[in-house]
Amino acid sequence: MSNYKIILSGGGTGGHIYPAIAIANELKSRFPDAEFLFVGAMDRMEMEKVPQAGYEIEGLWISGIQRKLTLKNLTFPFKLITSLLRSRKIVKTFKPDVVIGTGGFASGPLLKVATLKRIPSLIQEQNSYPGITNKLLAKSVDKICVAYDGLERFFPKSKLIKTGNPIRQDLLSIDGKAIEAKDTFKLRHGKHTLLVLGGSLGSKRINELIEKELEFIQTQNVQVIWQCGKLYYDAYKRYNNMEDVQVYPFLNNMDMAYAASDVIISRAGASSVSELCVVGKPVIFIPSPNVAEDHQTKNAMAVVEKDAAILIKESDLDVDFENRFSQLVNSVERQNELGTNIKKLALVNATKDIANEVEKLLNYK
Template identity: 80%
Template sequence: MSKSYRIILSGGGTGGHIYPAIAIANELKTRYPDAEFLFVGAKDRMEMEKVPQAGFKIEGLWISGIQRELTLKNLMFPFKLISSLYEARKIIKKFKPDVVIGTGGFASGPLLQMATGKNIPSLIQEQNSFPGITNKLLSKKVQKICVAYDGLDRFFPKQKIIKTGNPVRQGLLDINSKTEEAKAFFKLVPEKKTLLVLGGSLGSKRINELIEKEIDYLQTRNVQIIWQCGKLYYDKYKINGNTKNVQVHAYLNNMDFAYAAADIIISRAGASSVSELCIVGKPVIFIPSPNVAEDHQTKNAMAIVKENAALLIQESDLDVDFENKFSQLIESKEKQNILSENIKKLALVNATKDIVDEVEKLLKS
């Protein structure tokens, strides 16, 4: 009989923090069917919807990040932090977890702060090549830090670091077997190249503007487009879906099919996206968001680009560089193959299992 462990996971704000936490929970559930799970997220963020959809309970804290400019939200931050620390302490006292796992996002800071203060075994899963301030502070208190990139001993205690990679959706591990099914699913034209455009789970204003502007150019390159614009932007851009060979989606629920159908991918460079794209192994053009803490998306993308495994265009250079770089890529099968082979070499396919191995060690210590 499996032991009935009690496990808290905290991560949210974006899909990049939520899906790794769900992947870890699912793997733990496989190993410990009798375990009890509780997620802790930030109220009004997408984890409050996505986690229950995945079959787990969640409680929300009143917490948000600090804005870069002076706003009313910033003035509220100290009150939110105090409230969240108080609520996190109550949750821990009531649930009595055997282990606490943080995958990033606003809520994981207060929760892990309180858990480590009670000497509860704790683990951080750091997805980025450049960690945020919360995880840097927590790294002194947690027992283990699972990372996806080399060189993080610049920020974290070296003896706590285990390089595991980032958890990804299991359906992505065998996408090459799904190509024909995926092309039929999206009703694609077999003789055209397929461009998959991803702006992250919430969508990207700048990437959406780019694609709308470049539709005519892309048609001249004999390209069909699967365009995930994000639910915030769907009403604005869905009209482009009436254009021949352009499909506009608010959100792609069949990501394995989307990746399988693609010949070239344009994507943001959030940590989970980068990890998935390494496993998918298709030629990628990264357009990192410049509006994230520590400019970590550019750093994530650069870690891939320096291995000659992807292309990078900064938002500020899109108007002058996009058509030139895209043309060079679409016209060169050799360039596509080189990027594809090199990005596959960077994939860490056993990340979820390796992270859960570390969690198990904490549970049994």
């Protein structure tokens, strides 16, 4: 039998959505007759990105709990109950053979309901410090695929498998595409290209830095692709009028963006770090300090400790950025060294390994 029914649930940010899409694509190539359904959160970016990837999605009325008392928090119990009921209906109607959760609050109700019904289940945790939803689900799911060592501190050891984070297939084959990619972005050949990435939602602090440093960056003979985030695009789009600067709310063709770039400045969300290892280019990480347990710094440190990237803390940017940036762009040797070292850390089989675990669950059924 190969006409399996598979539910993937996760979302809120790209960091939870793209792993789910990568896993679905791999399973689809193994089981072309399988049926897929995504379950995300209403109004979040998965409602746009998942259909773009060719899959159906249902949106739950759910949001995360805020740490302080807000109006949103008061509605949380109602949202949770509504989402659990909706999830029950989805599971009953779709009758999945397996459910896969990739984190984010949307995956909580769906996985909870499915595991109560003893449907085989797997979650994938992208970070070195797990999110609250995955921590809550850990007890009831069958398998937990992770990307870092040491997660037995949070999850039952018997369920853990280290696979790495799923990487979209198109990102695995960017070598040799630099010329095509520079043409796609209408960039100058023979001029260094800086790619600025603020994570799937964009980063306020990185945008402020780039705005302040644009002229300096240009004195270094560098052209810029700047992903500022949908939320911030109106504030920064005017810089599109500057020569050699391109501002985007979101890049739908990350393979081309990575291929076109020579140096990358990036937040250190889990998938970004995993992708940057595969890409193998020199990176300056500016981790977000505003995430649980400072996990972006930990994600980045795993790379920096191997002399495979540079890290500048937000609090050091004003003092350190210009020096460290110009040292890097003016040393081809250092760029090559960092590029070679980061590539050694790539876990390129993650998607396949996770799909193997899903297959095992389907076979045991």
